[in-house]
Amino acid sequence: MSKFKEALAAKDFLLTVELDPPRGPELGPLTELAGQLAGRVDAVVVSDNRGARARLSPLLAGQALVKHSGAEVIMTLTCRDRNRLALISDLLAAAAAGVENLLLVSGDFVSLGDQPGTKPVYDLDSVQLLQLAAQMAQGRDPAGELAGPTPFFLGASLAPEARPLGPQVMKLKKKLAAGAGFLITKPLRGLAGLKEFAAAAGELPVKLIAGVEVAAGAEPAEVLSLAREVKAAGLAAGVHLAWPEQPQRLPDLVGQL
């Protein structure tokens, strides 16, 4: 049973952080950083070529963190870089690696990244990927029986500040129907958008974690204040903290929340 799932059910307010795998073959620093965060956060979300910029595979990074850091891992998997054969293969690999939680997303478009001429895949979209993972949790894939089930705790991303709201709410309902058990939002700019979204979407059957991010070149004071506002407003079951430029300062930041 996923510890993150247990924490989500049991705790009033959760804290998760985002870590990028390295742009190089050395996993030591990532494992060490996750080790410092283990016990202080409820999960570490390992990103998957975030921003369409190539990095070490989240499968291998996820496995290293599960085995050596003591942190609870949520592994991100995008539709951008894999067709359904690769997705099935990687979902099986994630299960074998001991990863128990997944964040299944479509993925930033390739033109925003560092290989803008690459071929974008999107063989499945995020809803269909959730369906696939939910099916695999029952021990099957579209071709038939698997040798064993992959019982992941499945998460989806949410863009509460995207407008118009109607299409986003419609998409969220599909993600929930497809098997999303938790939600993490894109980094929020403030509370207003989330409030409007919550009003439009109504009561959600799963818990939502609000993303906040220290932007490039920014200092964390505003983000800390936004995170505290989220908590005080009772709009989310937790905060997901990212500081892509200076992840080494995340343990300090976590201490201030």
Added chain:
Amino acid sequence: MIVAQRKPFAEIAEAAAGYRRVLVAGCGTCVAVCLTGGEKEAGILAAQLDIAAQLGEREQAFGVACVERQCDREFLDELAAQVAEHDAVLSLACGAGIQFLAERYPDTPVLAGVNTTFIGINNDVGVWGERCRSCRDCLLSVTGGVCPIALCPKGMLNGPCGGAEDGKCETDRERDCAWTLIYQRLENTGRLANLEPIITARNHQASLPGRQVHPAYERRYSAHE
């Protein structure tokens, strides 16, 4: 229609440089309508190539031809005499026309003068927009007459991605989010219920080379196979 864009002149001139007599072959249908490869454009390109050859002191001659459609055998046949008098043909047809021309005249080098860009519509004078990826499994009845495969860079089938902002796409804030258009159109026509079922993973048949036989001709062609 099929929309194409003329290749940069330098690329065309370089491809044609090795041939003394080059026939610039226009196509009178789609590429003529998008002002890229019709009779007029073939004439202009031949004149440009002629001037460039003279300036470069290359002994080259450029003929001009244009047929109704390079994607039809009967029209390609009309070119036989002119093709025979040239060392190469520079086709301004779409990729299909260029290939069929090459297939029809297997002993003649065939060069491409355009980049075929998309199946699209004429938005305004001189402006074309993509509308169809010929995916072979049309969803337009469900998606309100707006194609998520052609108009959403990610081809999302179940709603917008998280990158949509104010109805615009994450790849370009000038580009409309296809899913916003789909949603609004279905809302305006009272058909939002269309979007309730999850559209499941698609059969990506378009990766295989297509072949289509009209039902009335099925017996005739199956007998040949």
